[in-house]
Amino acid sequence: MKITLKPVGNVDNRIMEELREKLSQIFGCPVEIKSGIDSLEHAYDSRRRQYFSLLLLNNIKAKGIAKDERVLGIADVDLYVPELNFVFGEADVNYRAAIISLYRLRQEYYGLPPDEALFLERALKEAVHELGHTFGLEHCSNAGCVMHFSNSLPDTDWKEAAFCSRCHPKLKI
Numbered sequence: 001m002k003i004t005l006k007p008v009g010n011v012d013n014r015i016m017e018e019l020r021e022k023l024s025q026i027f028g029c030p031v032e033i034k035s036g037i038d039s040l041e042h043a044y045d046s047r048r049r050q051y052f053s054l055l056l057l058n059n060i061k062a063k064g065i066a067k068d069e070r071v072l073g074i075a076d077v078d079l080y081v082p083e084l085n086f087v088f089g090e091a092d093v094n095y096r097a098a099i100i101s102l103y104r105l106r107q108e109y110y111g112l113p114p115d116e117a118l119f120l121e122r123a124l125k126e127a128v129h130e131l132g133h134t135f136g137l138e139h140c141s142n143a144g145c146v147m148h149f150s151n152s153l154p155d156t157d158w159k160e161a162a163f164c165s166r167c168h169p170k171l172k173i
């Protein structure tokens with residue numbers, strides 16, 4: 001099994017590297033960074049000023065995914081699906097692909113002073129959560145488990161970047 005990370009639009013290399021290293025520790029498999037999606041214009045909704053998550057996820061899937069591979073797209077723009085104001089991420093379980101957005105994970109977004117460590121921790125949790133779905137996991141009722149659904153950042157900050165003892169054995173790696 002292997003995990004591939006793909007930048008969706010412009011994403012700071014340092015963030016990609018940090019996630020690559022932490023994800024390989026958590027999932028215990030090789031994690032590679034490969035070229036992703038350069039142009040995002042087709043997914044932009046000028047009225048919402050956001051990018052349609054599903055279209056970008058489809059672009060990732062269209063590039064092909066090996067049977068033993070899980071692909072995570074990482075975007076630094078605001079993502080939405082029509083029925084919600086925004087999404088932190090989305091997974092396509094059948095196609096073994098997922099996408100996350102870093103956009104709302106920074107303290108600055110909320111008018112607060114920057115906190116790089118907190119930002120990276122949040123990014124890691126969102127990445128582990130969406131990849132968890134691609135490895136067959138569903139949402140978990142344990143608020144401390146990474147598979148708990150995050151409706152807001154306080155939910156994300158409360159949970160750990162790790163799978164609880166009930167979820168961990170179900171991971172199909």
Ligand SMILES: [Zn+2]
Nearest residue numbers: 129133139149
């Ligand atoms: Zn989820």
Ligand SMILES: [Zn+2]
Nearest residue numbers: 140145164167
């Ligand atoms: Zn759990």
